[in-house]
Structures are given as structure tokens and as C-alpha cells.
Amino acid sequence: MDHANDLEAYWMPFTAQRQFKATPRLFASADGMYLRTTDGRAVMDGVSSMWCCNAGHNRPRIVEAIRAQAGELDYAPGYQFGHPKAFELANRLVALMPGTLKHVFFTNSGSESVETALKMAIAYHRVRGEGSRVRLIGREKGYHGVNFGGMSVGGMPANRKMFGTLVAGVDHLRHTHGDPRNLFARGEPEHGAELADDLERLVQLHDASTIAAVIVEPVQGSAGVIVPPKGYLQRLRAICDRHGILLIFDEVITGFGRLGTPFAAQYFGVEPDLVATAKGLTNGVIPMGAVFAQSKIYQAFLQGPPNTIDFFHGYTYSGNPMACAAALGTLDTYDEDGLLTRAAMLAPYWEQALHALRGERNVIDIRNLGFMGAVELAPGAAGPGARGFAALLRLYEAGLLCRTTGDTIAFAPPLIAEHKHIDVLVETLGKVLKSID
Numbered sequence: 001m002d003h004a005n006d007l008e009a010y011w012m013p014f015t016a017q018r019q020f021k022a023t024p025r026l027f028a029s030a031d032g033m034y035l036r037t038t039d040g041r042a043v044m045d046g047v048s049s050m051w052c053c054n055a056g057h058n059r060p061r062i063v064e065a066i067r068a069q070a071g072e073l074d075y076a077p078g079y080q081f082g083h084p085k086a087f088e089l090a091n092r093l094v095a096l097m098p099g100t101l102k103h104v105f106f107t108n109s110g111s112e113s114v115e116t117a118l119k120m121a122i123a124y125h126r127v128r129g130e131g132s133r134v135r136l137i138g139r140e141k142g143y144h145g146v147n148f149g150g151m152s153v154g155g156m157p158a159n160r161k162m163f164g165t166l167v168a169g170v171d172h173l174r175h176t177h178g179d180p181r182n183l184f185a186r187g188e189p190e191h192g193a194e195l196a197d198d199l200e201r202l203v204q205l206h207d208a209s210t211i212a213a214v215i216v217e218p219v220q221g222s223a224g225v226i227v228p229p230k231g232y233l234q235r236l237r238a239i240c241d242r243h244g245i246l247l248i249f250d251e252v253i254t255g256f257g258r259l260g261t262p263f264a265a266q267y268f269g270v271e272p273d274l275v276a277t278a279k280g281l282t283n284g285v286i287p288m289g290a291v292f293a294q295s296k297i298y299q300a301f302l303q304g305p306p307n308t309i310d311f312f313h314g315y316t317y318s319g320n321p322m323a324c325a326a327a328l329g330t331l332d333t334y335d336e337d338g339l340l341t342r343a344a345m346l347a348p349y350w351e352q353a354l355h356a357l358r359g360e361r362n363v364i365d366i367r368n369l370g371f372m373g374a375v376e377l378a379p380g381a382a383g384p385g386a387r388g389f390a391a392l393l394r395l396y397e398a399g400l401l402c403r404t405t406g407d408t409i410a411f412a413p414p415l416i417a418e419h420k421h422i423d424v425l426v427e428t429l430g431k432v433l434k435s436i437d
């Protein structure tokens with residue numbers, strides 16, 4: 001095998017190396033709703049690739065913005081110096097946020113956004129003279145990236161168990177999944193708002209004076225599109241307020257139009273103190289993340305002489321010019337195509353189409369909200385996850401890209417999708433489900 005095609009050297013992320021390298025799945029190009037494989041097959045993008053290409057692929061505004069930026073200012077230092085596009089982007093972004101979420105810090109990924117938000121929360125309490133508030137509360141089944149903080153507040157066992165003792169002082173809320181009354185719920189399930197009261201249990205246990213923040217995904221994505229029960233997030237907000245605990249929304253997946261509003265914060269009418277984002281910020285094209293903070297948090301750091309650094313945190317590529325250009329091109333594309341609200345229009349058709357798969361072989365639950373959804377299969381004889389992985393491979397062969405977690409098949413197509421794409425997705429999935437034992 002020549003060097004260009006030798007698959008050995010690359011240690012792939014979250015991949016079964018041996019399985020992949022025996023039967024590689026490689027993409028060569030992409031446009032709009034479709035990826036094309038190296039052997040020339042079109043695969044419809046059912047999950048915005050990895051929940052990130054919200055505007056679809058090869059969008060001219062984004063491509064052109066990157067090309068132009070590379071020839072003008074390729075890089076500029078971001079500590080104690082800046083460049084105009086970082087400020088322009090910050091202003092455009094905070095305009096999309098509700099309430100007083102009017103300051104934004106740049107990172108390079110969702111994982112880094114989560115670390116940044118957690119550090120902001122702990123440091124915020126400290127600069128206000130409440131340095132005992134150091135505990136972080138996550139939630140079972142939560143996914144907050146793979147760095148130590150996010151892994152520690154995360155609640156997916158496989159992502160944690162190999163990695164030692166993690167960050168100290170973390171506890172978890174119960175997850176909201178599994179009430180049989182909520183099976184096949186359309187949109188937000190009816191039952192379980194009271195699960196938010198689990199935070200009161202942790203407050204009793206640890207005392208509010210030791211808790212800095214609670215971090216949750218408004219809709220859990222990686223765990224398989226777990227939609228919060230009606231009233232749950234509002235109740236969590238109220239409990240946080242009662243005890244002076246910051247509420248962090250991890251909107252890495254739900255941000256940038258997935259639910260038909262710019263952010264899930266608007267969809268649920270809940271204003272968090274901090275919001276972690278990434279993915280759709282640049283349409284996935286250049287790595288970038290952003291953390292939004294309420295003004296009270298930003299202002300609290302501005303103490304001491306004006307020439308002291310107020311937050312000892314940052315990344316070499318925070319506000320990188322190429323990433324800013326890509327993000328500006330992405331926001332232009334979202335604006336021109338109305339993509340940040342388009343999911344609201346697609347949602348009813350999507351819900352109807354996906355739930356039509358109820359009764360197909362092995363289907364034990366279907367969930368949806370906005371333009372995301374999941375079909376859960378019963379585990380097969382070969383053990384948990386085997387049937388899900390078989391579905392991923394069969395769907396790919398049948399020309400449809402999805403994500404799987406265990407035996408749950410998840411979808412979040414680009415927001416440019418039309419009804420005909422939803423029809424193809426559901427038809428392909430229906431056929432594949434019939435073919436899996």
C-alpha cells in the first residue's frame with residue numbers, strides 16, 4: 001500500500017480502528033445535503049455530519065470568506081492584541097442571544113467551551129468573594145466533550161471509566177430518560193419536570209455555599225436525543241436562582257437554529273448564566289467555539305488596576321482570524337437563508353415523518369424536537385450497541401449518514417433540508433430497519 005493510502009498511522013477519534021481500517025469509509029467531497037465517498041457514491045447527510053454543518057456543505061459565503069481571509073490576515077496574536085473581525089463577530093453573536101448574555105469568549109471546540117464555562121463559573125464566585133463555591137454539578141447521560149472538566153461533569157460511563165479519578169468536587173443530577181409514560185412522546189414529554197428537584201437533594205447534601213454551577217445540555221444530544229420533560233429546565237433555573245448557583249447551558253448541538261430558535265435558551269424561555277457553543281458557529285468548517293456570559297459575570301472580573309489581566313485563561317487560537325471569517329460567512333449564510341428559524345417550519349413535518357416508523361422491527365422508542373430526532377432499537381442478541389452499529393453501516397451503504405449511540409440512531413439534518421429530503425431519510429431508514437435482524 002502506498003503512503004497516501006496507508007491507514008495505519010492515523011489514530012482515529014471515537015472509532016473502532018480495526019473495523020474501520022478493514023473496511024474504510026472515506027469522503028472525498030461534499031455539497032449541500034450530500035457527501036460523496038472516495039468511490040463516487042452520494043450519501044445524504046442525515047446528521048449535519050457531526051451535528052455541525054447546519055447550513056449544509058460547500059456554502060459559497062463561507063468558502064469565499066475563508067479564501068479571502070487567508071490572503072489578508074492569516075493569523076494575529078489574541079492576547080493583548082486583536083483584529084477587527086473578532087470584535088465584529090462578537091457583536092453579531094451577542095445580538096442573537098437573549099437577555100443579558102452580551103459578552104462572548106472564543107475557543108476552538110465544544111470541549112474547550114465547556115472547560116472555559118466551568119472555569120468562568122468557579123472564578124466568578126471567587127472574584128465576588130464566594131470562593132467556597134467550587135463544586136460542579138452535571139447530569140447522568142450528559143456529554144460535555146472529552147477534556148477533564150467536561151468529562152467529569154459528563155455522564156456517559158464509557159467516556160469516563162478509563163480515565164482515572166477525574167476532577168474532584170463533581171456530582172450529577174439524575175437523567176430524565178426512561179419513564180415508560182414518555183415513550184414515543186412527540187416533542188417535549190409530559191412527565192418528569194419534578195426530576196429537576198434532584199438539584200435540591202444535592203444542595204441538601206453539599207450545601208449551596210459549596211456549589212458553583214450546574215451544567216446541562218438543554219436537549220441531550222450524544223446520549224441519543226433525550227428531550228427534557230415539559231417544565232424541567234424552567235424548574236432547574238428556579239432552583240439555581242434560589243440557591244445562587246449558576247446555570248450553564250451546553251448548546252454545542254442545540255445552538256444555531258437546531259430547535260427553530262437561534263438557541264435553545266429562547267426555545268425554552270430560560271436564560272442561563274453561561275452558554276457553551278461550537279459546531280454550528282462556523283458550520284463545522286473551521287474549528288471554533290464560543291462561550292456567552294451574562295454581563296454580571298463579565299463585569300465581576302473587571303476589578304483592580306485596569307492594566308491587570310482579569311481572567312487568566314485563553315487559547316493560542318482564541319478568535320483566530322480564519323475562524324472568525326468562517327463564522328461571519330456562516331452567520332451571513334444563516335441570515336440569507338433564514339436558517340436560524342427554519343427548523344420551526346420543518347419540525348411538524350419531521351415529527352410526523354419520523355414517528356411513522358413506530359411499529360417497524362425492533363423500534364422501542366422515537367424522540368424528536370425541532371429538527372433533531374432519534375429512533376431507539378431494542379438491543380440485539382449480539383449485545384448492546386451491535387444492532388445500532390449494524391444500522392449505521394447499512395444506512396451508509398444505503399446512502400444515508402446518521403449517528404448512533406448504543407442502539408439509538410440519531411438524526412439532525414442540515415437546516416437547508418426540504419420535505420423531499422425528510423421523505424428519503426425516513427424511507428431509507430424504514431427499509432434498513434426491515435433488513436436488520
Ligand code: PXG
Pocket residue numbers: 050051108109110111112114143144145146217221222223250251252253278279403404405
Ligand atoms: N458539548 C456537547 C453538548 C456536545 O454535543 C461537545 C460538548 C464537545 O464538542 P467538541 O467540539 O469538543 O467535540 C459536544 C460534541 C455524537 C457526537 O454523535 C457528539 C459530539 C461530537 C461528535 C459526535 O454523539 N458532541
Ligand code: PLP
Pocket residue numbers: 314315316317
Ligand atoms: N503546551 C505548551 C508547551 C504551550 O506553550 C501552549 C501554548 O502556548 C499550550 C500547551 C496550549 O496550547 P493552546 O493555546 O493551543 O491551547
